[in-house]
Amino acid sequence: MSDIPADLRFAESHEWARLEADGTVTVGISDHAQEALGDVVFVELTEVGKVFAAGDQSGVVESVKAASDIYSPVAGEVIVINEELSANPELLNSDPYSAWIFKLKPSNTADLEKLLDAAGYKAHIGE
Numbered sequence: 001m002s003d004i005p006a007d008l009r010f011a012e013s014h015e016w017a018r019l020e021a022d023g024t025v026t027v028g029i030s031d032h033a034q035e036a037l038g039d040v041v042f043v044e045l046t047e048v049g050k051v052f053a054a055g056d057q058s059g060v061v062e063s064v065k066a067a068s069d070i071y072s073p074v075a076g077e078v079i080v081i082n083e084e085l086s087a088n089p090e091l092l093n094s095d096p097y098s099a100w101i102f103k104l105k106p107s108n109t110a111d112l113e114k115l116l117d118a119a120g121y122k123a124h125i126g127e
Contacts, residue, residue, distance in 0.1 A: 003031040004122050005097055009115035011055075011073040012124060016097065019112055025074055028100040029061060029092060032125045037063040040092045043085040046102055050078045054111050059101060061092065074111035076104035 008016040014033035018026045034040065044060040052058050052072035059070035080103040085091060091099035106112075116124055 003097070004118045004127075006118045008097070009073070009112050009117060010121035010124070011071060011115055013055075013069075013071045013073075015071055015073045017073040017112060017115060019109060020103075023105070023109065024079060024103050025076065025106045025109075025112070026100045026103050027058075027070075027073060029070065029096055030121070031096045033061075033068070034093050034096045037061060037068060038065040039063055040089045043089045043092065043101065045081045045083075045085065046078050048078050048081060052076065052078070052104070054114070061089075070101060072104070073115055074104070074106050075108065076106040078102050078104050 008018050010016050010030060014030045016028050016030050020026060040061055040063050042062040046058045054075045056072050057069045058072040061068050061070055082100050
């Protein structure tokens, strides 16, 4: 059974988004996603300054089993990427909710309301 923190919003494509106190949005992949992928061996990170629409492909996570695109759950400009994942991609497996992938300045924080809450995501993944 996946860990699904109540304070996060989730895209149907299994990314999570957390609105921070400073108005930025932190993005990662869900526990369910990392379980499905298996051992993560590589993360292709986006670039700081890139602007995404909600749902745009924004990176790739590769595991021993498969490669999976990462999608931006909300529109905005990337302001920080988690460089630590380049050397330690397995952090996505060990702690998917602390091992964020990128942070962005959202175009519109109301986009978060379009994402699933914890209960909706739990239903989406059949738990």
